[in-house]
Amino acid sequence: xxxxxxxxxxxxxxxxxxxxxxxxxxxxxxxxxxxxxxxxxxxxxxxxxxxxxxxxxxxxxxxxxxxxxxxxxxxxxxxxxxxxxxxxxxxxxxxxxxxxxxxxxxxxxxxxxxxxxxxxxxxxxxxxxxxxxxxxxxxxxxxxxxxxxxxxxxxxxxxxxxxxxxxxxxxxxxxxxxxxxxxxxxxxxxxxxxxxxxxxxxxxxxxxxxxxxxxxxxxxxxxxxxxxxxxxxxxxxxxxxxxxxxxxxxxxxxxxxxxxxxxxxxxxxxxxxxxxxxxxxxxxxxxxxxxxxxxxxxxxxxxxxxxxxxxxx
Amino acid sequence: xxxxxxxxxxxxxxxxxxxxxxxxxxxxxxxxxxxxxxxxxxxxxxxxxxxxxxxxxxxxxxxxxxxxxxxxxxxxxxxxxxxxxxxxxxxxxxxxxxxxxxxxxxxxxxxxxxxxxxxxxxxxxxxxxxxxxxxxxxxxxxxxxxxxxxxxxxxxxxxxxxxxxxxxxxxxxxxxxxxxxxxxxxxxxxxxxxxxxxxxxxxxxxxxxxxxxxxxxxxxxxxxxxxxxxxxxxxxxxxxxxxxxxxxxxxxxxxxxxxxxxxxxxxxxxxxxxxxxxxxxxxxxxxxxxxxxxxxxxxxxxxxxxxxxxxxxxxxxxxxxxxxxxxxxxxxxxxxxxxxxxxxxxxxxxxxxxxxxxxxxxxxxxxxxxxxxxxxxxxxxxxxxxxxxxxxxxxxxxxxxxxxxxxxxxxxxxxxxxxxxxxxxxxxxxxxxxxxxxxxxxxxxxxxxxxxxxxxxxxxxxxxxxxxxxxxxxxxxxxxxxxxxxxxxxxxxxxxxxxxxx
Numbered sequence: 001x002x003x004x005x006x007x008x009x010x011x012x013x014x015x016x017x018x019x020x021x022x023x024x025x026x027x028x029x030x031x032x033x034x035x036x037x038x039x040x041x042x043x044x045x046x047x048x049x050x051x052x053x054x055x056x057x058x059x060x061x062x063x064x065x066x067x068x069x070x071x072x073x074x075x076x077x078x079x080x081x082x083x084x085x086x087x088x089x090x091x092x093x094x095x096x097x098x099x100x101x102x103x104x105x106x107x108x109x110x111x112x113x114x115x116x117x118x119x120x121x122x123x124x125x126x127x128x129x130x131x132x133x134x135x136x137x138x139x140x141x142x143x144x145x146x147x148x149x150x151x152x153x154x155x156x157x158x159x160x161x162x163x164x165x166x167x168x169x170x171x172x173x174x175x176x177x178x179x180x181x182x183x184x185x186x187x188x189x190x191x192x193x194x195x196x197x198x199x200x201x202x203x204x205x206x207x208x209x210x211x212x213x214x215x216x217x218x219x220x221x222x223x224x225x226x227x228x229x230x231x232x233x234x235x236x237x238x239x240x241x242x243x244x245x246x247x248x249x250x251x252x253x254x255x256x257x258x259x260x261x262x263x264x265x266x267x268x269x270x271x272x273x274x275x276x277x278x279x280x281x282x283x284x285x286x287x288x289x290x291x292x293x294x295x296x297x298x299x300x301x302x303x304x305x306x307x308x309x310x311x312x313x
Numbered sequence: 314x315x316x317x318x319x320x321x322x323x324x325x326x327x328x329x330x331x332x333x334x335x336x337x338x339x340x341x342x343x344x345x346x347x348x349x350x351x352x353x354x355x356x357x358x359x360x361x362x363x364x365x366x367x368x369x370x371x372x373x374x375x376x377x378x379x380x381x382x383x384x385x386x387x388x389x390x391x392x393x394x395x396x397x398x399x400x401x402x403x404x405x406x407x408x409x410x411x412x413x414x415x416x417x418x419x420x421x422x423x424x425x426x427x428x429x430x431x432x433x434x435x436x437x438x439x440x441x442x443x444x445x446x447x448x449x450x451x452x453x454x455x456x457x458x459x460x461x462x463x464x465x466x467x468x469x470x471x472x473x474x475x476x477x478x479x480x481x482x483x484x485x486x487x488x489x490x491x492x493x494x495x496x497x498x499x500x501x502x503x504x505x506x507x508x509x510x511x512x513x514x515x516x517x518x519x520x521x522x523x524x525x526x527x528x529x530x531x532x533x534x535x536x537x538x539x540x541x542x543x544x545x546x547x548x549x550x551x552x553x554x555x556x557x558x559x560x561x562x563x564x565x566x567x568x569x570x571x572x573x574x575x576x577x578x579x580x581x582x583x584x585x586x587x588x589x590x591x592x593x594x595x596x597x598x599x600x601x602x603x604x605x606x607x608x609x610x611x612x613x614x615x616x617x618x619x620x621x622x623x624x625x626x627x628x629x630x631x632x633x634x635x636x637x638x639x640x641x642x643x644x645x646x647x648x649x650x651x652x653x654x655x656x657x658x659x660x661x662x663x664x665x666x667x668x669x670x671x672x673x674x675x676x677x678x679x680x681x682x683x684x685x686x687x688x689x690x691x692x693x694x695x696x697x698x699x700x701x702x703x704x705x706x707x708x709x710x711x712x713x714x715x716x717x718x719x720x721x722x723x724x725x726x727x728x729x730x731x732x733x734x735x736x737x738x739x740x741x742x743x744x745x746x747x748x749x750x751x752x753x754x755x756x757x758x759x760x761x762x763x764x765x766x767x768x769x770x771x772x773x774x775x776x777x778x779x780x781x782x783x784x785x786x787x788x789x790x791x792x793x794x795x796x797x798x799x800x801x802x803x804x805x806x807x808x809x810x811x812x813x814x815x
Contacts, residue, residue, distance in 0.1 A: 031696075031698075031699040031702065031703075032696065032698035032699040032701070032702050033698070033701075033702045036698070036701055036702055036705065037698040037701070038355075039355070039431070043701075043705070043735055043736055044431060044433065044434045044735065045735060046433050046434065047431045047433075050428060050429070054428075082347045082348070083347055083348045083486070083502065084348045084350075084353070084429075084483065084484065084486050084487075085348075085487070085502065090502060093501065093502060094502075149534055149535065149538070152535065152538045152542075153538060156538060156539075156542040156544070157538050157541045157542045160542060160543070163542070163544050164535065164538045164539040164541075164542040164544050165530060165535055165538075165539055165544070166504070166505075166528065166539075166544065167501070167504055259531065259532055259535075260532060260535055261535075262503075262504065262528070262529065262530045262531075262532075262535065264501055264502060264503045264504035268503050269502070269503060272345060272503060275696070275697070275698065276698070277698055
């Protein structure tokens with residue numbers, strides 16, 4: 001297992017370097033001039049010249065990349081052009097928020113999606129299966145921002161049960177934190193639950209048809225044991241894949257949901273940074289989320305290893 | 314007697330209760346402010362936060378007259394080249410440093426010399442600042458500058474603590490220390506800025522909140538939902554389509570005022586190759602375009618009539634509005650005749666516009682109106698930062714764009730319409746206009762300035778490098794228990810006198 005792990009780890013470093021170069025290059029292709037965007041409505045020529053000079057915007061792209069990567073290797077991601085706040089500090093502010101939202105959303109998705117998928121596979125063709133499929137399809141088709149706004153109007157404005165938006169640190173006030181996070185986590189979680197339900201269902205159907213399940217049944221294993229020990233464990237592999245991919249996406253920021261619920265996470269940060277051409281922030285956030293994404297994939301590979309012994313061979 | 318006594322006791326308890334419970338005001342902002350340092354910042358919402366955080370040398374009243382804030386008196390002398398200000402006694406910064414003439418000198422010099430300063434061009438006319446005595450300061454100017462008072466009523470006039478600025482340098486924005494009625498507590502990027510009452514403020518008795526929280530909520534529907542749910546006490550920039558909802562809700566109220574800015578169509582008349590079109594070269598064609606547009610209908614259709622149609626760089630409500638240049642009505646026949654005179658039956662041009670819902674609807678309505686006069690407008694939705702770049706680089710034929718407006722009329726026109734103006738993207742150049750606008754900068758006589766701007770406007774109305782269309786109103790929505798809010802044309806939220814009714 002260690003050798004497998006190390007082999008996978010070796011592939012991570014070049015991936016991260018490539019991602020950082022790619023993001024850097026893409027950004028330079030964005031139309032619009034960061035110095036102009038940052039100079040403000042007055043567009044004072046002196047300010048523009050100063051910004052160009054300070055952030056090396058006059059230099060060729062590979063030199064700019066050299067400046068940036070040199071500092072990154074020393075743990076310095078630069079400072080936000082717009083707010084003068086170090087990017088590492090911004091990441092430290094946003095990362096816990098995004099992680100919490102992502103984990104809560106995935107937990108909700110697992111709690112809804114997996115049992116629904118298993119049940120609908122077991123009760124295939126029954127009204128329960130039909131109901132689960134319709135629910136899943138609605139979950140997939142309803143846009144997050146729309147569901148978010150509807151929920152705010154119902155739960156916060158009409159019923160007054162939860163705050164409409166905002167964020168409170170769990171260390172300052174845990175109850176308030178949960179109150180503000182539950183709606184966005186639910187909105188994100190339900191759409192992922194739908195995908196998970198569909199995948200769990202088809203994986204379960206596949207596994208239930210397989211030889212070893214028939215053998216287990218023939219051996220007289222009780223149905224409960226067949227489902228939980230033999231079928232479900234193998235059907236979990238696609239769930240792990242979907243779960244980690246979705247978690248990775250969530251760590252890159254749930255742009256629309258964060259906007260609607262004004263959760264100060266990565267999604268909101270990156271959108272604002274792109275509009276303001278705040279390059280240092282865009283690079284920092286993308287680098288951080290791509291590292292997280294790659295790390296999660298590594299974790300998923302390890303999980304397959306545990307779940308499916310055949311990979312070990 | 315017993316009844317009176319019990320009433321008095323009840324009232325007393327009520328008063329005590331009000332005094333004891335900490336009162337918080339929550340305000341919803343449409344954008345996240347940038348760096349919180351008056352010398353470095355550039356955003357509109359940043360100025361809203363400064364209004365509570367930083368006192369300025371002078372403020373404006375609702376009619377745009379200058380009123381005392383940190384300066385209590387001022388005099389012009391030496392033919393408009395010397396401004397002497399008497400400063401307020403007993404004002405202090407949030408860190409306990411006393412506010413005095415030395416602090417003013419420090420602040421102006423910081424605006425002039427801090428490498429990151431975005432105020433340099435604003436304070437350029439000030440040559441030196443002399444400390445006459447601790448409470449008197451004298452500004453010596455290179456040439457008369459009628460816009461200086463307006464400058465000192467905005468960010469350049471905001472005083473930061475010299476001690477804090479010296480210690481933190483360009484990093485002052487992390488924890489800004491000013492002398493306003495509220496002091497900085499914390500900021501969570503893109504979420505909130507928290508301020509608390511500064512008890513030692515010279516006017517503390519007129520500020521009735523213990524804490525003010527500014528929350529950034531860009532989506533206007535969500536901002537309104539927060540207000541309806543009681544999570545906000547007021548919000549800025551209510552979206553015009555939501556006006557009816559707010560009016561129909563007894564728990565909410567609306568306050569509005571015509572702002573200082575304008576929206577219009579900027580036309581490329583001399584900025585590179587793309588100005589070489591009938592629209593860019595022939596004023597008659599631009600006039601035809603103007604005559605094809607019905608400003609009132611545009612305002613009704615796109616904004617439910619929320620804004621104020623206009624045809625000049627200041628609104629018809631301004632004292633600087635030139636009565637000699639009235640707003641023309643729509644006249645399609647005349648527009649067609651003008652095009653014919655210019656040798657055109659039909660012609661087309663491309664107009665870029667900001668890719669927002671309002672921007673799109675505005676552009677589409679203009680397109681439909683112009684089509685009736687035989688003008689075919691190709692629309693190009695453009696992201697804002699890109700649009701500005703295209704515009705300054707001359708890679709455009711026309712842009713639907715605006716300006717947020719300044720207290721002094723100079724700020725709405727000089728930089729756009731003088732030959733070497735910093736934001737003259739249309740590259741219209743008429744030395745006569747330059748002469749008039751420069752002269753208006755250099756006199757403090759109101760009548761003289763009005764005449765100079767009117768003459769400039771008459772010339773510009775012949776050339777039409779910008780077709781002014783409307784003046785946006787600032788619209789705030791409030792919980793109806795929030796009392797005492799006064800709307801100012803600069804859209805700053807002044808907290809003096811505001812309180813919550815129980």
